Amino acid sequence: MAAPNDEEKEDLLLACRYGDLQDVQQFVAQFGAEGLASIQDDNANTVLHMACGNGHLDILQYLLPIVPSSLISAQNTSKSTPLHWAALNAHLEIVQALVKFEGGPGIDLIDIKNTAGRTPLGEAELAGWDEGAAWLVRMMNLDAGDGENKEGEDSEAGGAEDIAAQDIEVEIQDADGKIARMTIGGNQSS
Numbered sequence: 001m002a003a004p005n006d007e008e009k010e011d012l013l014l015a016c017r018y019g020d021l022q023d024v025q026q027f028v029a030q031f032g033a034e035g036l037a038s039i040q041d042d043n044a045n046t047v048l049h050m051a052c053g054n055g056h057l058d059i060l061q062y063l064l065p066i067v068p069s070s071l072i073s074a075q076n077t078s079k080s081t082p083l084h085w086a087a088l089n090a091h092l093e094i095v096q097a098l099v100k101f102e103g104g105p106g107i108d109l110i111d112i113k114n115t116a117g118r119t120p121l122g123e124a125e126l127a128g129w130d131e132g133a134a135w136l137v138r139m140m141n142l143d144a145g146d147g148e149n150k151e152g153e154d155s156e157a158g159g160a161e162d163i164a165a166q167d168i169e170v171e172i173q174d175a176d177g178k179i180a181r182m183t184i185g186g187n188q189s190s
Contacts, residue, residue: 004031009039016050021058033066037074044076052094053085060094064101072104079114080123087120087136090129095120099139107139 004012008027015023024047028036040046048071051059064072073081086094099109113119118126121140124133 001030001032004035004039010041012036012039013041013045013047013050016047016056016059016063017054019051019054019056019059021056021062024059024062028066036063036067037071040076043078044074046071046074046076046082048072048074048082049076049080049085052082052091052098053089055086055089055091055094057091057093057097060097064097064104069101069104072098072101073109073112075112075114078116079112081109081112081114081120083109083112083120084114084118084123087124087129087132088127090124090127090132092132092135095132095135099136110136110140 004027008031012024012027014020015027036047045053047063048060048067051063072083075081083095083098086098098104099107110120114123121133121136124136
């Protein structure tokens with residue numbers, strides 16, 4: 001198999017950015033999946049950065065099983081991961097797919113900080129994306145002690161319904177030392 005030239009690599013990154021699944025599949029058919037992890041733009045953005053930042057779930061679902069799982073936590077020159085980009089741009093299905101991908105870093109992705117000192121959760125909050133921030137908080141290891149719950153799990157003390165009915169208060173310190181407080185309500189009624 002011939003190696004792709006720089007123009008073909010750039011075309012692949014653009015296909016991931018603009019959501020052209022057929023071009024991505026054609027690239028893999030022509031050059032194989034082995035080199036996908038090494039293809040980056042000048043800012044070290046990978047195929048996953050491009051697909052995740054622009055909300056292309058079909059491309060992400062195609063790429064995840066064929067790229068090394070280490071690419072999920074790959075950081076660009078600003079130390080942002082694909083999850084940072086998905087959170088910044090409010091792409092919930094992308095965020096969920098990255099965190100839940102079996103064999104990937106899982107919830108550890110939520111703790112990775114970029115050069116601005118922000119985690120993906122911090123990026124979601126900065127963007128005012130409450131739904132994504134709330135989902136990320138529910139997935140985090142908050143050291144809740146006995147009966148700790150994650151989405152869809154039951155505890156010995158009464159099940160996910162009991163936890164879901166409680167408010168969760170979170171304090172997060174940004175890179176400038178400012179504290180952001182957020183309450184995620186379990187009993188949200190309209």
